[in-house]
Amino acid sequence: QVQLQESGPGLVRPSQTLSLTCTVSGGSISSGDYYWSWIRQPAGKGLEWIGYIYYSGSTNYNPSLKSRVTISEDTSKNQFSLKLNSVTAADTAVYYCASGETRGYSDYWGQGILVTVSS
Amino acid sequence: EIVLTQSPGTLSLSPGERATLSCRASQSVSGSYLAWYQQKPGQAPRLLIYGASSRATGIPDRLSGSGSGTDFSLTISRLEPEDSALYYCQQYGRSPYSFGQGTKLEIK
Numbered sequence A: 001q002v003q004l005q006e007s008g009p010g011l012v013r014p015s016q017t018l019s020l021t022c023t024v025s026g027g028s029i030s031s032g033d034y035y036w037s038w039i040r041q042p043a044g045k046g047l048e049w050i051g052y053i054y055y056s057g058s059t060n061y062n063p064s065l066k067s068r069v070t071i072s073e074d075t076s077k078n079q080f081s082l083k084l085n086s087v088t089a090a091d092t093a094v095y096y097c098a099s100g101e102t103r104g105y106s107d108y109w110g111q112g113i114l115v116t117v118s119s
Numbered sequence B: 001e002i003v004l005t006q007s008p009g010t011l012s013l014s015p016g017e018r019a020t021l022s023c024r025a026s027q028s029v030s031g032s033y034l035a036w037y038q039q040k041p042g043q044a045p046r047l048l049i050y051g052a053s054s055r056a057t058g059i060p061d062r063l064s065g066s067g068s069g070t071d072f073s074l075t076i077s078r079l080e081p082e083d084s085a086l087y088y089c090q091q092y093g094r095s096p097y098s099f100g101q102g103t104k105l106e107i108k
Helices: none
Strands: A003-007 A018-025 A035-041 A048-054 A058-061 A069-074 A079-084 A093-100 A113-117 B004-007 B010-013 B019-025 B034-039 B046-050 B063-068 B071-076 B085-091 B103-107
Touching: A003 A093, A018 A035, A018 A093, A018 A113, A035 A069, A048 A069, A048 A079, A058 A069, A079 A093, B004 B085, B010 B019, B019 B034, B019 B085, B019 B103, B034 B063, B046 B063, B071 B085
Parallel strands: B010 B103
Antiparallel strands: A003 A018, A018 A079, A035 A048, A035 A093, A048 A058, A069 A079, A093 A113, B004 B019, B019 B071, B034 B046, B034 B085, B063 B071, B085 B103
8 A cells, every 4th residue: 555755844934945755655656556646735725736747757737836836756765746936825735745546536645744834 | 727616515414314415516527537535634635436436445335426527426324423524526537636625524
């Protein structure tokens, strides 16, 4: 069974870059078996799909964030990462990494990491 | 972007009753690519249903999904206290893969 764990700073300054890493166990990010996604959830609000990375590094991003988002992979460490630049308070949320065998939905989720954007 | 509207906002029922949660899409969801998730406080979402009606691994048959086009529903029979949670629908037929705003299910 795939297990995911998010890591990264819990506090980011406005206008800076949010950087998170998801470490995967129980599955290989280079196998082509899964789509590797990032999803976020502001406190007390709903879920927002950010994007995914798939086999050989192909990506798909939410257009609402596309100009600021990069999802990349490090196959040597079996990790994938999220970078969101020019952050504002509106980017404060719990960020989840997740994976699914089918494009679009996620069978497996990390526990989530709270990222606060504040000076 | 496909907008998903879930209703009701909150549903309060007693153990043993049946809950029906609705998810309506602003455009037809191709291939019935509609998923349902359950989220409890402080936890990550858990996949319940995919493909509108297929149960995910380990999901009991008390839960069932149905629908096509723009109207989908999740039915939970024989409610148990552990079913108390937020429920989200998600369409993955067209990018961006949007979520509904959620329905809160309370078990009295």
